[in-house]
Amino acid sequence: MQLFNLIRIALKALQRNKLRAFLTMLGIIIGVGAVITMMSIGEGSKQSIQSSLSSMGSNMITIMPYNNMPMPGGARMSSSSVQSLTEDDVNKIRTNVADVSAVSPGVSSSGQAIKGANNWPTQMQGVAPSYLDIRKLSLKDGVNFTDDQVRKSAKVCLIGQTVVTNLFPGGENPIGQVIRFGKIPFQVIGVLNPKGQNTFGQDQDDIIIAPYTTVQKRILATTYLHTIYASAVSESRSDAATEEITQLLRENHRLRPTEEDDFTVRTQAELISTMSSTSTMMTTLLTAVAGISLVIGGIGIMNIMYVSVTERTREIGLRMSIGARGSDILLQFLIEAIMISITGGIIGVIIGISASLIVSSALHWPTVISESAIGLSFVVCALTGVFFGYYPAQKAARLDPIDALRYE
Amino acid sequence: MKKNILEVRELKREFLVGSQVVRALKGVSFSVQPGEFVTIMGSSGSGKSTMLNILGCLDKPTEGDYLLDGVNVKELSRNELAQLRNRKIGFVFQAYNLLPRTSALENVELPLLYNADVNTRERREKAMHALELVKLADRFDHTPAQLSGGQQQRVAIARALVNEPVMILADEATGNLDTRTSYEIMSLVQELNQKEKKTIVFVTHEPDIAAFSSRTIMLRDGKIQKDTANENVRSAKEALESLPVSDDY
Numbered sequence: 001m002q003l004f005n006l007i008r009i010a011l012k013a014l015q016r017n018k019l020r021a022f023l024t025m026l027g028i029i030i031g032v033g034a035v036i037t038m039m040s041i042g043e044g045s046k047q048s049i050q051s052s053l054s055s056m057g058s059n060m061i062t063i064m065p066y067n068n069m070p071m072p073g074g075a076r077m078s079s080s081s082v083q084s085l086t087e088d089d090v091n092k093i094r095t096n097v098a099d100v101s102a103v104s105p106g107v108s109s110s111g112q113a114i115k116g117a118n119n120w121p122t123q124m125q126g127v128a129p130s131y132l133d134i135r136k137l138s139l140k141d142g143v144n145f146t147d148d149q150v151r152k153s154a155k156v157c158l159i160g161q162t163v164v165t166n167l168f169p170g171g172e173n174p175i176g177q178v179i180r181f182g183k184i185p186f187q188v189i190g191v192l193n194p195k196g197q198n199t200f201g202q203d204q205d206d207i208i209i210a211p212y213t214t215v216q217k218r219i220l221a222t223t224y225l226h227t228i229y230a231s232a233v234s235e236s237r238s239d240a241a242t243e244e245i246t247q248l249l250r251e252n253h254r255l256r257p258t259e260e261d262d263f264t265v266r267t268q269a270e271l272i273s274t275m276s277s278t279s280t281m282m283t284t285l286l287t288a289v290a291g292i293s294l295v296i297g298g299i300g301i302m303n304i305m306y307v308s309v310t311e312r313t314r315e316i317g318l319r320m321s322i323g324a325r326g327s328d329i330l331l332q333f334l335i336e337a338i339m340i341s342i343t344g345g346i347i348g349v350i351i352g353i354s355a356s357l358i359v360s361s362a363l364h365w366p367t368v369i370s371e372s373a374i375g376l377s378f379v380v381c382a383l384t385g386v387f388f389g390y391y392p393a394q395k396a397a398r399l400d401p402i403d404a405l406r407y408e
Numbered sequence: 409m410k411k412n413i414l415e416v417r418e419l420k421r422e423f424l425v426g427s428q429v430v431r432a433l434k435g436v437s438f439s440v441q442p443g444e445f446v447t448i449m450g451s452s453g454s455g456k457s458t459m460l461n462i463l464g465c466l467d468k469p470t471e472g473d474y475l476l477d478g479v480n481v482k483e484l485s486r487n488e489l490a491q492l493r494n495r496k497i498g499f500v501f502q503a504y505n506l507l508p509r510t511s512a513l514e515n516v517e518l519p520l521l522y523n524a525d526v527n528t529r530e531r532r533e534k535a536m537h538a539l540e541l542v543k544l545a546d547r548f549d550h551t552p553a554q555l556s557g558g559q560q561q562r563v564a565i566a567r568a569l570v571n572e573p574v575m576i577l578a579d580e581a582t583g584n585l586d587t588r589t590s591y592e593i594m595s596l597v598q599e600l601n602q603k604e605k606k607t608i609v610f611v612t613h614e615p616d617i618a619a620f621s622s623r624t625i626m627l628r629d630g631k632i633q634k635d636t637a638n639e640n641v642r643s644a645k646e647a648l649e650s651l652p653v654s655d656d657y
Contacts, residue, residue, distance in 0.1 A: 002524045009521055016509040318505040321466060322519040322567070323494020325487045401466050405501070 006328060010335035013312075024304045025344035027297025028384065032348025032377045033355060034290035039373035040356040042283025044366035046276050052198065053272045057136045058235050061100070061242060063089075063228040063249070066264040083224040084253060084262040090128075090228055092252055099233050099241035104128035105212045106227035109219050113163060113208060114180040120166035124157075124181055124208045126215025127229065134231040137209075142175045142190030145211055153213040157181070158190040160205035181208060184218050238267040294377070297344070298384035305337050305392035316396050317404025330397035337389020338382060345381035349374055411478070413574050413607045414440035414463065419472035421458050432458040434630040435472070440575075440609065445601045447610045447618040450627035459627065460611045464497055464577050465489045477574045494522050498568025502580035504560045506552040512539065512563045513548040519571045538566040541604070542596060558589035562596065569600070576600070578610045582617055588651055594620045595644035620644050 014021045065084040090105045107126040112119050125131070129144050145156050159167075159174060168174050174188045186208070195204040216222055230245065232238035242265045249263055309316070316329055324332075353369055360367040421433040432455045440446050450456040461467035462474055465481055466489075474481045477496055484492065493499075498519075506515045516535040520526045526534070539545045542562040552560050561581060568576050578597070582590035598620055600606045610621060618624045619642040626634040 005521045005524070012510065012514065016507075314503075314505060315507060318499075318501075318507075319518070319522075320490065321464065321493060321499050323490050323522045323571075325490040325522075327487070328490075328522060402461050405466075405505070 002328075003331070006331050007335055010332050010339060013332070014336055014339060017308075020304065021340055024301055025340050025347070027300040028294065028341050028344030028381050029297075029348040029351060031290065031294030031297040032345050032381055033351035034293055035287055035377045035380075036349060036352025036369070036373050037355040037359065038286040038290045039283060039377075040352070040367040040369045041359060041365060042279060042286060043368040043370050043373070044360070046279045046283065047368055048366040049275045049279060050272055053268060053275060055136065055195065057134055057231065058268050058272070059101075059232040059238055060134055060268045061230040061232055061238060061245065062266045062268075063230065063245065064226070064264050064266070066262060083222075085225040085228055086223070087225065089249055089252055090225070092248055093228065093230060093245055096248055097230075097241060097244045099237040099244060100230045101233045102130040102134050103228065103230040104131040104134055105225045106131070106229050107212050107215045107220060107222070107224075108226055109215055111182045111219070113159075113167060115167040115177065118167050118169060120163060122163055122206050122208055124210055124215060124219070126210055126212035126219075128212060130231075131209065131229060134229045137195070138193045139190045140193045141173075142188070144190060150211040150213050153217050154211060155184060155186050155214060155218070156189045156210065157186040158192055158209040159188055160192045160207040160209075161194040162203055162206040163208060164191055181210075182219060186210060232267070235269055238269050242267055291380075294380060294384065297381075298341070298388040301337055301340055301385065302388035302392060305333060305389055306395070308336075309333065309392050309396040312396075313399065313404045313407040316399050317401050317407065320399070320401035321405060326397040329399075330393045333393035333396050334386065334389050337393065338385035341381045341385030341389075342378075345378050348381070349378065352377075411442070412439040412475070413442050413444075413477060414438075414609070415473070415475040416463075417473045417475075419459075419462065419469045419474060421455075421462060421467070422470045432630055433462075433469070436627070436630070436632055437472075438625060438632065438635060440607060442574075442607050443601070443605045444623060445598070445608045445610070445621040446623045446625060447612055447621040448625045448627060449611075449613060449615070449618055450633075451613060453629075454627040455630040456611055456613070456627055460577065460579055463609060464499060465493050490522075494519060495571060496574045498565075498571065498573040498576040500561070500564050500568050500576060500578040500581045502583040504552070504557075504564045504584075506560055506563055506567075508553070509551055511549045511551055512544060512555065512566075515552070515563055516566045516570050518567060523571065534570050535566075538570040539563075541569055541600065542566045556589075557585055558592055561585065561589075561593055565593075565596065565600075569606070575607045575609055578608065578612075580612055581610065582612070582614070588648070590617070591644050591648040591651065595648055598644050620647075 063085065087105060090103055093100060094103045104127045109124050109126070110121070111124060113122050128150060129147060132138065132144055139158065142158070144158065145154065149156055164174055167179055174191055177188050178185050179188060180186070192205065192207070192209070198204050230241070232241040245265050246261065250261065253262055255262065319329060356367040356369050359365050416439065417437050419433055419436045420431070423430045423432060436459065448456060448459060458467070462469055465476065468482060476492065479492065481489065481492070507518070513535050516538050517531050520531040520534060536545060536548065539548055542565050544559060544562050544566065547555065547559065552563070555563065582593055585593060594617060597608060597610070601608050610617065612618060619638070621638060622641055623637050624634070625632060
């Protein structure tokens with residue numbers, strides 16, 4: 001009841017000086033608006049990176065050969081020429097690692113794909129049928145190859161959209177057609193759904209997928225693997241799966257505890273967090289800059305409240321003489337400051353949201369307005385009001401009514 | 409014998425200015441009974457302002473007692489003093505001290521905002537009633553800038569009346585007004601004293617004004633020089649009528 005009266009008093013005091021109250025508010029409005037806009041742009045870019053990465057299969061684990069030991073003579077070797085991964089590793093992972101739901105060997109070869117008069121330089125991935133699940137690829141047309149075809153090193157393949165466009169410019173159905181990769185003819189049994197570019201700008205549709213045995217025997221003439229692709233049962237288990245795979249492969253490769261791994265295990269989650277951390281850093285930076293403007297807005301409030309206390313010294317004296325206690329005066333000025341900052345905060349939130357919407361529609365930047373950003377900036381600006389309003393209010397409350405009444 | 413509204417006993421007030429002790433009041437005793445209209449007079453430096461501050465519960469005596477409506481001010485805390493001012497004293501200042509850009513009614517309501525026992529409807533009614541007493545009910549929505557000096561002072565008097573205080577304490581309330589307007593104000597004050605039986609303590613240095621009161625206390629160098637009852641109180645209304653009619657009006 002008493003507080004209600006004080007709110008009424010503070011409100012009337014602000015009404016007496018509307019323009020000044022608004023100008024004071026402006027600092028907070030700009031600060032809060034900037035914080036929300038920056039946070040929503042940051043959050044938007046983070047989420048777009050995450051979604052594009054997880055479209056590649058967020059549970060995916062990639063195992064690649066790695067050797068840090070120089071060869072005799074001192075030269076180090078590229079990972080593709082290190083022959084440490086074998087089919088046996090794949091089978092061990094499949095049977096022994098509980099946190100892995102699918103695993104596929106991987107070999108790749110670059111070459112020229114030819115169909116009649118058309119040719120196209122592309123990459124052939126030799127994998128197991130489970131690769132489609134691991135990479136979250138799907139077929140637009142046709143069928144996947146089978147384990148039986150893998151056993152027989154069948155000359156069948158699945159092709160990506162880019163390959164289709166370049167080898168079949170006339171638009172005929174590629175299913176059942178025979179194309180050549182290098183010198184080897186392959187029958188096209190499926191066409192992949194287009195996926196577009198990945199985060200790194202690589203065309204994910206410029207690919208031919210074939211059984212790994214076919215690529216190993218007929219093209220590369222090797223028994224080693226370039227990569228092992230695996231899929232963790234869930235994104236949260238991918239760290240555990242990494243651990244188990246590392247353990248298993250070290251045993252399988254008979255590495256002594258002092259020796260380094262001759263392979264590396266990377267999870268997609270790791271990649272996501274690396275990519276996200278860049279954008280998080282950017283967001284933090286921008287938000288910090290915006291936060292500074294919020295603090296400056298707060299200092300603006302403090303400045304105006306000090307001026308206001310000095311200017312209204314006689315009013316304070318009068319209020320005290322007619323029965324206002326020190327605490328009433330303190331609360332009145334504090335409420336004035338908080339009202340300025342909260343009203344500014346509300347307007348700032350509205351402006352921040354509108355600015356994010358304008359940015360996303362005009363510049364086509366992804367923005368995500370998070371409730372936490374709104375809540376946070378709101379709490380911060382209310383605290384700003386309390387913090388920067390307290391000292392001027394205390395100054396007012398400590399005035400001696402006799403001096404205040406005589407103040408010129 | 410009637411209960412005293414004010415009772416001042418051997419009141420002393422000393423200030424420390426630098427290393428020097430300034431004795432503003434050197435032992436003052438008097439009492440005021442309900443319905444009295446007392447003027448406290450004195451030249452500057454007589455201790456008049458100090459007396460006013462103590463009577464208004466804005467300051468406490470160094471020595472001696474001051475009882476307002478039976479309450480000894482000495483024993484009260486800062487907050488209790490504030491409450492006492494709110495409930496028992498109505499201040500009228502020389503410079504009116506109205507809130508700018510605020511209607512007369514809201515200015516009058518102000519003391520009641522600091523009284524949690526009064527609700528919004530009561531507050532409005534009481535403020536309207538107080539404005540009626542000072543004959544400004546028709547100007548309730550005017551801001552101070554739209555009122556003349558005399559009208560502003562009448563709003564201030566209404567503000568002093570609104571909490572039904574035991575005493576109205578006026579500090580040079582006519583100091584900023586011309587003769588005619590100050591007579592108008594004095595006639596209002598006399599009316600409040602006689603019809604509404606309000607106790608009034610009026611601090612002034614104008615002998616002219618003191619003539620309208622029923623008793624005058626003259627301070628000099630921190631002591632009471634004279635405390636005299638006024639035998640023939642001058643009527644402010646008659647004084648107003650006897651003024652030559654000016655062309656300005």
